[in-house]
Amino acid sequence: MYDVIIVGARCAGAPTAMLLARKGYRVLLVDKATFPSDTMSSHFLQTPGGACLKRWGLLERITATGCPAIRNKTLDVGHAVFTDAVLPEDGVAACYAPRRILLDHILVNAAVEAGAHLWEGFHVRELLWEEGRVTGIRGFHGRGKAISEKAALVIGADGKRSMVARVVQAPTYSALPSLTCGYYTYWSGVCLQGQEIAQRDHRAVIAFPTNDEKIVVAVQWPREQFDAVRHDISGHFLETLERCTPYLAARLRAGVQAERFVGTGDLPNFFRRSSGPGWALVGDAGHCKDPILAHGMSDAFRDADLLADAVESGLSGECSLQKALADYEQRRDDAALPLYELNCQMARLEAPSLFVNRHMVPNTQKQRDKKGVTTCNNGVTLKP
Ligand SMILES: Cc1cc2nc3c(=O)[nH]c(=O)nc-3n(C[C@H](O)[C@H](O)[C@H](O)COP(=O)(O)OP(=O)(O)OC[C@H]3O[C@@H](n4cnc5c(N)ncnc54)[C@H](O)[C@@H]3O)c2cc1C
Structure with a gap:
């Protein structure tokens, strides 16, 4: 029995597992992929994402991969060119674009170093339920026999086509189709x-x-x-x-x-209800948008921080888990909505x-x- 099971071990799942394990919780992190592995995503990391990595003690591992610091941005709209230095965020004055095969491996390793158990190559097929509440997962290693595991909370960090979101029937809102x-x-x-x-x-x-x-x-x-x-x-x-x-x-x-x-x-655009009895969503599983402004990874990091704090509040008894998770969802929406509007506007590819x-x-x-x-x-x- 774990405190938390996290399905998906990339930009959202691995930091959530790392942060919860650092807080002393028993965490199981599972992914059908094995690591190191690439995924379909370009990988421009904005300064808020770099600031999270710095706070977590991981930014030096990223720069050690040799990916260069990116210190200025230029926008060419035909009749004019706008250039600006990257705005610093919490002392991080550069953006980075580490290959996902490197970034995701660093994140997974950090989760394991913090004490999370990692099941790679494990495909979650079902959620376990008791009295209307999610209580665990069932899945397979390759063609092996079904394995079930239980936890107080199951987190879907399993991307935009999230199996967890589908099974709990998380409602979608503020959605736009691929633009x-x-x-x-x-x-x-x-x-x-x-x-x-x-x-x-x-x-x-x-x-x-x-x-x-x-x-x-x-x-x-x-x-x-x-x-x-x-x-x-x-x-x-x-x-x-x-x-x-x-x-x-x-x-x-x-x-x-x-x-x-x-x-x-x-490349869909949506928010999903991201908490319910025994479950929560983080990263693209809970909020996804066109990559035009390249904020998906930074937002996943931000939400990993918000969710880990909420889970601590709920599991430590500071407040009920349900209230803590509802607060997480509200804070995520408050933080994400302004940029989401801008992102959708940009994805229309107008002026x-x-x-x-x-x-x-x-x-x-x-x-x-x-x-x-x-x-x-x-x-x-x-x-x-
Ligand atoms: C073309 C493209 C370009 C992009 N460019 C950028 C960019 O430049 N900058 C940026 O910040 N963002 C970019 N993004 C967005 C970014 O890729 C996502 O926001 C980010 O990957 C979300 O991370 P995540 O951990 O939530 O999901 P994912 O990275 O999708 O990871 C989900 C994980 O869950 C696992 N999983 C899924 N289902 C199961 C299951 N049933 N059992 C076990 N494991 C499961 C998968 O194997 C996967 O490893 C881009 C996206 C695309 C598509």
């Missing part, structure tokens, strides 16, 4: 120091440096173009680069595409005025010179 589709890949031999975003003609291009001296290049199109895009990914990708960001396209021609394209048209107004300092606006060089008043120079 975009997207593909990303990696380039070698291209110099890119900051994050570069170009948005125009109902398309967005996002590029940033990652491990192994590679850069990530991602493109998003309106969702209705998914069928056309996936039948000629390379053609659509390169055409969009030329159209939206010819200066980046020119730099990419000097390098080599180092990996295959990865992408999806399944990004709202983003510019809120996130870019207007006086850093610069026009390019004739050679395509942009010099910004914070000292950043972008060469074509």
